[in-house]
Amino acid sequence: xxxxxxxxxxxxxxxxxxxxxxxxxxxxxxxxxxxxxxxxxxxxxxxxxxxxxxxxxxxxxxxxxxxxxxxxxxxxxxxxxxxxxxxxxxxxxxxxxxxxxxxxxxxxxxxxxxxxxxxxxxxxxxxxxxxxxxxxxxxxxxxxxxxxxxxxxxxxxxxxxxxxxxxxxxxxxxxxxxxxxxxxxxxxxxxxxxxxxx
Numbered sequence: 001x002x003x004x005x006x007x008x009x010x011x012x013x014x015x016x017x018x019x020x021x022x023x024x025x026x027x028x029x030x031x032x033x034x035x036x037x038x039x040x041x042x043x044x045x046x047x048x049x050x051x052x053x054x055x056x057x058x059x060x061x062x063x064x065x066x067x068x069x070x071x072x073x074x075x076x077x078x079x080x081x082x083x084x085x086x087x088x089x090x091x092x093x094x095x096x097x098x099x100x101x102x103x104x105x106x107x108x109x110x111x112x113x114x115x116x117x118x119x120x121x122x123x124x125x126x127x128x129x130x131x132x133x134x135x136x137x138x139x140x141x142x143x144x145x146x147x148x149x150x151x152x153x154x155x156x157x158x159x160x161x162x163x164x165x166x167x168x169x170x171x172x173x174x175x176x177x178x179x180x181x182x183x184x185x186x187x188x189x190x191x192x193x194x195x196x197x198x
Contacts, residue, residue: 025114027126042170052121150186
């Protein structure tokens with residue numbers, strides 16, 4: 001039998017700067033949810049969080065979406081990818097694949113790659129709405145936690161409510177419409193808290 005690869009050295013995870021949330025890996029599926037992507041990208045762009053994801057995550061999630069799009073929607077989808085790249089700088093994690101063989105207790109290769117991205121990127125948290133796919137014992141091995149998008153946005157509000165509300169206010173739909181019509185569906189607790197501020 002081939003010898004299993006030796007365990008790489010886990011990258012050092014630095015402490016978050018005061019008033020920030022440190023390094024967080026976004027599950028790419030959240031970035032393609034229109035209700036969530038705007039606020040998730042902008043809390044990163046403004047320094048509240050260091051958002052990380054891998055190109056393979058984007059391609060995987062994007063491929064599933066483009067297969068369902070009409071031709072006239074593909075141009076908007078391409079523009080959305082470009083906006084992600086421009087909004088969040090230094091977001092891509094490379095060389096994460098080396099951790100995949102060392103992850104146990106998970107069968108889905110896509111989920112393993114997300115955890116591997118967190119390990120390689122020095123993240124302490126994964127924001128995803130598929131938390132059941134990330135077993136707590138395996139996350140604990142790597143010192144990584146997992147939260148839903150709603151839980152994560154509530155954490156952002158706990159840390160800097162002024163910034164989060166200002167981001168919503170700048171949305172082209174306007175804060176009230178954005179929070180009520182879009183964010184309220186996928187992050188109801190965070191949306192309720194934001195409504196209290198506006």
